[in-house]
Amino acid sequence: MTIEQEDQKRAEIFKTLSDENRLKMIRILYKSQREMTCGEVGNELSISKSTVSYHFKALRSVQLTNTRREAQSKFLSLNLETFAKYLPGFLDSL
Amino acid sequence: MTIEQEDQKRAEIFKTLSDENRLKMIRILYKSQREMTCGEVGNELSISKSTVSYHFKALRSVQLTNTRREAQSKFLSLNLETFAKYLPGFLDSL
DNA sequence: TCAGTATTTCGACAACAATAGAACAACAAA
DNA sequence: TTTGTTGTTCTATTGTTGTCGAAATACTGA
Numbered sequence: 410m411t412i413e414q415e416d417q418k419r420a421e422i423f424k425t426l427s428d429e430n431r432l433k434m435i436r437i438l439y440k441s442q443r444e445m446t447c448g449e450v451g452n453e454l455s456i457s458k459s460t461v462s463y464h465f466k467a468l469r470s471v472q473l474t475n476t477r478r479e480a481q482s483k484f485l486s487l488n489l490e491t492f493a494k495y496l497p498g499f500l501d502s503l
Numbered sequence: 504m505t506i507e508q509e510d511q512k513r514a515e516i517f518k519t520l521s522d523e524n525r526l527k528m529i530r531i532l533y534k535s536q537r538e539m540t541c542g543e544v545g546n547e548l549s550i551s552k553s554t555v556s557y558h559f560k561a562l563r564s565v566q567l568t569n570t571r572r573e574a575q576s577k578f579l580s581l582n583l584e585t586f587a588k589y590l591p592g593f594l595d596s597l
Numbered sequence: 598t599c600a601g602t603a604t605t606t607c608g609a610c611a612a613c614a615a616t617a618g619a620a621c622a623a624c625a626a627a
Numbered sequence: 628t629t630t631g632t633t634g635t636t637c638t639a640t641t642g643t644t645g646t647c648g649a650a651a652t653a654c655t656g657a
Contacts, residue, residue, distance in 0.1 A: 541633075
């Protein structure tokens with residue numbers, strides 16, 4: 410991976426983290442120490458479900474979260490490898 | 504500082520870091536291990552000087568850099584405290 | 598198969614961000 | 628005082644982002 414590509418990836422990750430609602434989602438997931446459904450996380454934020462889905466897609470697309478389907482629900486969890494690689498120490502600072 | 508305010512600050516810093524040109528500026532400053540003038544840093548990027556100035560203002564406004572005037576020039580340096588507080592380990596990952 | 602629940606996609610819109618060029622301000626050195 | 632250098636501000640333009648509601652999709656369970 411060239412430096413250019415690394416910077417592009419880094420910039421994407423920072424962009425994804427530059428929204429307060431997405432930061433809140435990450436904190437909720439981190440503090441809960443378990444998988445949570447989209448609905449569960451969304452209920453703690455005062456935004457519409459389509460907006461929640463939009464943010465989840467953003468987090469997923471830069472590998473900050475993992476998704477696992479079970480029945481109608483989708484379970485979310487943090488992708489700790491990505492945090493470790495690009496943001497060492499960040500989660501603990503939350 | 505409330506969690507709300509902390510998140511706002513964090514989001515601002517991440518937004519500032521979510522631009523490839525600003526990431527390059529930070530890397531240039533970090534690798535050089537010294538103060539550099541705006542022009543010096545700007546010369547390494549293929550953007551206009553007004554855009555460079557715009558980015559410098561952005562970095563300054565979230566305390567990621569310090570500025571020191573000397574004659575016509577302004578010297579830039581990284582504000583290591585801010586990096587340490589919000590992005591421990593980030594600079595070394597560059 | 599049908600009704601119900603969970604999530605995503607679409608279409609629209611307002612707000613914001615990155616960019617360049619021109620004009621401007623601050624200072625230095627002839 | 629004039630000229631040159633360095634950096635900032637202004638104006639305009641173009642592209643991107645976050646948001647919602649409505650419609651669509653995916654799946655479950657009766």
